[in-house]
Amino acid sequence: MKESDFYVLYSHNVAVKGKDKSAIYNLHKGKLTFVPNTLVDVVDALRTTCIAELRSDIATDDDRKIFDDYLIFLEKHRLGMFIENPEQFPPMEKIWKNPYEIISAITEFDCFHQHYDLTEVLMQLDQLTCNFLEIRLYNTDLDYMKKVLKAIYYSGIRSINLVLEYMDGLEREITEIYTRNPKLECILVFKSQREIDFSEIDSIKFTSLTLEDEVLHIDGDEYIINTKYFMEAQHHHPYFNRKVVIDRFGNLKNDLSFRKIFGNVNGSEIAKLLAETDYKDLWTARPDNVIDYQNDPLRYCRIYTDNLKKVNGVYTVDKD
Missing domain, CATH: 3.20.20 (TIM Barrel)
Incomplete structure (x- = not known):
């Protein structure tokens, strides 16, 4: 890890933010790593801003200590890689295709x-x-x-x-x-x-x-x-x-x-x-468009079975 490095998650690791915490989905191994939302903010920033530049923008010593702890965490858990050319490692495209009318x-x-x-x-x-x-x-x-x-x-x-x-x-x-x-x-x-x-x-x-x-x-x-x-x-x-x-x-x-x-x-x-x-x-009631689910960091892996109703273009759980 060098001060000039950027950081990208491996393509099979995807960060999903929630209201109080985030989850990093390992889609190859079927595992979850729970992290603070601020760590995901740092990961997002490090895709386009190098370590040295990002650290220089941090105002306080306490926040710089947190930033360095996040870097240590990322290096230890091998969720991605520190690299000099992040543009060569674009994130995974979020595409879903299925040819069958009924699955x-x-x-x-x-x-x-x-x-x-x-x-x-x-x-x-x-x-x-x-x-x-x-x-x-x-x-x-x-x-x-x-x-x-x-x-x-x-x-x-x-x-x-x-x-x-x-x-x-x-x-x-x-x-x-x-x-x-x-x-x-x-x-x-x-x-x-x-x-x-x-x-x-x-x-x-x-x-x-x-x-x-x-x-x-x-x-x-x-x-x-x-x-x-x-x-x-x-x-x-x-x-x-x-x-x-x-x-x-x-x-x-x-x-x-x-x-x-x-x-x-x-x-x-x-x-x-x-x-x-x-x-x-x-x-088509995707979790991001359901009020009750959209702040859940597990919304792309949890099995939701609730009945839903549509109100003003968005969905909510029908509790009647």
Whole structure:
């Protein structure tokens, strides 16, 4: 480190300011380093102003001591590098691109009441280039489930999570169902009458919990720290973006827990509902445009699941 040096963070390290503190995201290792906001100010300044010049502008000895401590911190933690030519190391462009019209979908279905045609809905999701699918079955019917899985075997859907309500005899067939369907990432059986050990296949789990017990609940303190999620959060709301949710009655929603309905798949095709309603509105509710999130230094890695409402062009959490 020389007095004539500038400083730049490594391209995979990105500083995000919050109200009271900042976080430096290591997008390669999936780690966070929390730092004072003033340290981020120093890092920003050192991209265009060398150490000697920046120190000369500091008025007091105490502030110069803090500045030098920051330099020691940066050198010790190797978050970036001291260099003479910062213009040769531009920051990472914050671009997110995805060619798929729908990225993921959740479908609830009651095998006993059958309020809509699940196979037809899954075919529509395939036409919309859906990649990731979660199917939640109530009153599980094995024959019907096998029929559905067979219908989408050759679809473009890449991976499937299967969530099933327990039924007698399911444990005897579950391994074969899993091994015969390579798109199945995991199978979760809820309301099981007993705990069943499937240690030979980690992707199969039986639990006595119900969905109402929040067995699938996402904790608000869960984080995803990687380049893909970070870049998506610059432009979209990662939890809602290009996601289709259909409840057991065939209602289209942004989330199963929300009250607002955007139509029913019995009356219209999914593509038509997406085009003719404001369903997609939450897709673009990026964290910087949500009043409740915009001062959170973790806003580009936290999984936000709140319902939102739009007021004067910005979003806020809907607490009603």
